[in-house]
Amino acid sequence: MLEKALRERLSLRGICRIFNLSLETVLLVLRHLATALPAFRYAVAPGRPDDVLELDEMHSFVYRRKQKRWLWVALCRRTRQVVAYVIGDRSERSCRRLFKRIPESYRRCTSYSDFWAAYAKVFQTGRHQSVGKETGQTAHVERWNGTLRQRLGRYVRRTLSFSKTDRYHHLATKYFIWHYNLECSINTF
Numbered sequence: 001m002l003e004k005a006l007r008e009r010l011s012l013r014g015i016c017r018i019f020n021l022s023l024e025t026v027l028l029v030l031r032h033l034a035t036a037l038p039a040f041r042y043a044v045a046p047g048r049p050d051d052v053l054e055l056d057e058m059h060s061f062v063y064r065r066k067q068k069r070w071l072w073v074a075l076c077r078r079t080r081q082v083v084a085y086v087i088g089d090r091s092e093r094s095c096r097r098l099f100k101r102i103p104e105s106y107r108r109c110t111s112y113s114d115f116w117a118a119y120a121k122v123f124q125t126g127r128h129q130s131v132g133k134e135t136g137q138t139a140h141v142e143r144w145n146g147t148l149r150q151r152l153g154r155y156v157r158r159t160l161s162f163s164k165t166d167r168y169h170h171l172a173t174k175y176f177i178w179h180y181n182l183e184c185s186i187n188t189f
Contacts, residue, residue, distance in 0.1 A: 006030055007176050009153045012168075027168065034171040043181040045079045047105030052077040054141035055098075055113035055123070057090060058148070060155045062163045069169060071148075071155075072098040075141040076106065081181045082144070087170055092118040099123060112137040152176050 005015050006029070015026050037043075057072045072094055074084045084101035088094030095118035099107075111128045112135075113119040120130055131137045149155045154163045154172060163169035 002026070002029055003033060006033065006172070007151065007179055009151055009156070011153050030168065030171055030175065034175040037174070037178050040174075040178065041103060043178045043185075044081055044083050044103060045076070045185055047076070047083070047103060047109060048078070049108065051079075051106060051109040053083065053102070053106060053109050053111040054138045055111055055119060056138060056141040056145060057094075057116065058145050058155070059090070060163070060169070062166050062169050069163075069166070070094060071173065073141060073144065074098060074102050074106070074111070075144055077140050079184055080140060080144070081184045082177050085173070085177055087173060090116075090118075092121055095119060095122045114138065147180075148176070 002015070002019055002021075005018065006026075010018070012023060012026050012030075015021070016023050019026075054075045054077060055073070056075075057070050059068045059070050061068050068089075069087050070090045072086045072088070073082050075081070076083050083103060083106050084098055086094055086098045086101060088097060095116075099122050107125070109127065111123055111125070112131050113123070113128070114133070115130045119128065129137070133139075133142065152172065154169065163172065
C-alpha cells in the first residue's frame with residue numbers, strides 16, 4: 001500500500017499521517033524503491049520505425065518557487081510510454097540531455113514539439129516538426145502532463161506538496177515514470 005501511495009497525489013507528510021510512519025521511514029522506503037528499480041531502458045518498449053515521439057517540458061520547483069526544475073519528456077504516441085526524460089533547467093543543454101537519453105530505436109522516428117527554440121536546435125534530424133497545440137500533434141504528451149499533475153502532488157501548479165530537495169524530486173519522478181510505463185506496457189501489449 002505504501003508503494004502505491006508514493007505514486008499518488010499525496011504529500012510525503014500526508015503519507016506519514018495515513019500510515020502512522022515517520023518522515024524518515026517514508027523517505028527511506030522511497031529511496032529504496034526508486035534506487036532498486038531496474039535500468040530505465042527495461043521500462044520502455046522497443047521502438048518501431050513508424051513510431052512518433054511527442055516532446056514537451058513542464059516545470060515544478062524544489063524548496064521554493066524561485067528554484068524551478070523543468071521535466072523534459074519524450075513520449076511514444078503508440079505505446080503512451082515515456083521513452084526518455086530529464087530534469088534540469090529550460091536550456092538547450094537540458095534538451096540535449098533528453099535527446100541523448102532517447103533510445104537509439106526511437107531517434108529515427110518522427111517527432112513533434114512546441115516552438116521552444118531548444119527543440120529546433122537539438123532535434124535536427126529532418127524528421128522533427130515544431131507545431132502549435134491546435135494541430136493535435138502533441139495532444140498525448142499534453143495529456144500525460146495532466147496525468148502527472150493529477151497523480152504527483154509535487155507537480156501540481158499551486159500546491160504546498162513540493163519537493164524539499166533535488167534528490168527526492170528526482171527519486172519520486174523516476175519512481176512514478178517507471179511505474180507509469182509499466183502500467184502502459186500491461187495495457188498496450
